[in-house]
Amino acid sequence: MTLFVISKLTLKPTRQPTTMMIRCLRLVFAAVLLPSLMVSSSLAEQSDSDKGKEIVGKIKASLYLGSDAAPEKWAEKYALVEKEVTERLRGIQQMKFQHYRKLGTDIQPVFRSYENWLAPLKPSEEILLSFESRGRSGDGGLRLDLEFWQHRRKIMQMNPVLHTDKSLLILGPRWRGCSLIIAIELMN
Amino acid sequence: MHGKNSSSIFNLKFNNSKLKKDMERQHNQAPDEAMLTLWTDGELNGDELARVELWAQDHPELLVERDAVRAMQSSIQANMPASVEPPYADFFNLRILRAIENEKAESAASVRSTGSQWMGSKFNKWLALPAAAAAMLMCFYMGTQVSPMPESLAPMAAVSAKPAIYMPDGDVRANIFSSDDNGATVIVLEGLEDIPDDFEIVGEPRHSGSASSRAVMVNTEMIF
Numbered sequence: 001m002t003l004f005v006i007s008k009l010t011l012k013p014t015r016q017p018t019t020m021m022i023r024c025l026r027l028v029f030a031a032v033l034l035p036s037l038m039v040s041s042s043l044a045e046q047s048d049s050d051k052g053k054e055i056v057g058k059i060k061a062s063l064y065l066g067s068d069a070a071p072e073k074w075a076e077k078y079a080l081v082e083k084e085v086t087e088r089l090r091g092i093q094q095m096k097f098q099h100y101r102k103l104g105t106d107i108q109p110v111f112r113s114y115e116n117w118l119a120p121l122k123p124s125e126e127i128l129l130s131f132e133s134r135g136r137s138g139d140g141g142l143r144l145d146l147e148f149w150q151h152r153r154k155i156m157q158m159n160p161v162l163h164t165d166k167s168l169l170i171l172g173p174r175w176r177g178c179s180l181i182i183a184i185e186l187m188n
Numbered sequence: 189m190h191g192k193n194s195s196s197i198f199n200l201k202f203n204n205s206k207l208k209k210d211m212e213r214q215h216n217q218a219p220d221e222a223m224l225t226l227w228t229d230g231e232l233n234g235d236e237l238a239r240v241e242l243w244a245q246d247h248p249e250l251l252v253e254r255d256a257v258r259a260m261q262s263s264i265q266a267n268m269p270a271s272v273e274p275p276y277a278d279f280f281n282l283r284i285l286r287a288i289e290n291e292k293a294e295s296a297a298s299v300r301s302t303g304s305q306w307m308g309s310k311f312n313k314w315l316a317l318p319a320a321a322a323a324m325l326m327c328f329y330m331g332t333q334v335s336p337m338p339e340s341l342a343p344m345a346a347v348s349a350k351p352a353i354y355m356p357d358g359d360v361r362a363n364i365f366s367s368d369d370n371g372a373t374v375i376v377l378e379g380l381e382d383i384p385d386d387f388e389i390v391g392e393p394r395h396s397g398s399a400s401s402r403a404v405m406v407n408t409e410m411i412f
Contacts, residue, residue: 078390088370088372091367091369091370092367092369092370092372092374094365094374094376095374103389103390104390121389121390123391124388124389124390124391126383126387126389127389148377150380150383151383153357154356155355155356155357155360155377155380156353156354156355156356156360156362156375156377157279157353157354157355157356158351158352158353158354158362158375159283159351159352160351160373161351163371165371166370166371166372166373167370167372167373168372168373168375169367169372169373169374169375170375170376170377171374171375171376171377172377172380173377173380173381173382173383174380174382174383175382175383175385175389176385180383
């Protein structure tokens with residue numbers, strides 16, 4: 001209150017230093033804030049147009065169970081594998097089994113320069129695949145850095161070239177007397 | 189004679205007392221921080237070591253601290269390897285070697301193509317200038333035709349047909365095959381531990397944290 005009275009008494013009607021200062025500050029704030037807002041908006045645009053987030057392809061990981069013995073009761077809850085896939089798997093010496101079951105599938109985009117993960121047994125993380133694009137190959141394939149993880153342990157690291165008509169098949173660990181097969185495909 | 193002897197004895201006594209005073213002063217004078225750090229790390233020797241040791245006899249807390257630091261140093265040296273191999277070194281070396289091979293092959297091919305067709309031809313020398321001008325015009329025209337939209341795919345990269353595989357665990361091996369029937373690449377992993385039978389792999393994760401929980405989301409939005 002006292003301060004208010006004193007300031008009121010000392011104020012003069014024209015060209016008061018406080019008023020001048022406020023005017024100057026307004027100009028300064030305008031000069032600082034406007035460019036700041038412009039910069040922030042341009043940064044927001046840049047984050048929206050981050051080329052690294054562009055999707056350069058989609059890959060699919062499917063997890064199958066292969067066994068020669070007839071499936072036990074526990075396996076009956078898992079879906080049968082499509083006839084086409086069964087024939088394809090049986091055509092490969094190392095993956096030739098009498099019975100196949102499908103445990104899960106996951107499809108994820110491949111970003112231009114960001115890593116992504118495939119979890120075909122979602123929500124389980126027992127089997128995971130991490131991947132990152134390394135550009136297109138000369139013959140139109142998609143070159144990847146691919147890692148195979150089991151039980152949160154990196155098992156294998158490789159740099160395959162995936163094509164839409166050529167899948168990558170991994171014969172993995174055994175579980176309950178069956179073999180796990182991981183099929184990785186590049187989708188159209 | 190007697191006078192000379194008495195004066196020399198006096199000088200000797202005076203020097204001895206001065207020396208004692210110097211030693212006492214040095215003894216009482218605390219070493220600086222850097223000297224103490226070097227002493228704690230065991231990097232002092234000679235007079236400096238003797239002086240700090242003498243001074244530290246009156247400061248048992250420093251002796252305790254020095255002993256603790258040295259015990260920790262010896263514990264670290266006992267438990268940490270002197271040198272560590274970088275992870276995945278052989279994998280990256282293999283990739284670097286392949287990249288060098290690819291580069292060599294490309295440069296050799298370009299040298300062959302340019303060398304056989306262009307060198308030694310006088311007629312081509314007359315054509316060089318108009319060809320360069322035409323190439324520049326062509327480049328300019330192509331530049332005007334380029335779409336401003338970003339390209340949908342990453343730039344092409346020369347790759348070798350066989351992928352490089354790295355197995356971090358030495359007990360696990362990977363055998364790679366190419367299936368003739370459907371063109372698939374087949375990798376057979378050997379030496380993997382079986383998944384326990386009592387574990388339901390299709391279900392809730394065994395671990396407390398999830399893959400997504402490991403990710404750190406950073407908000408880059410600027411707030412004013």
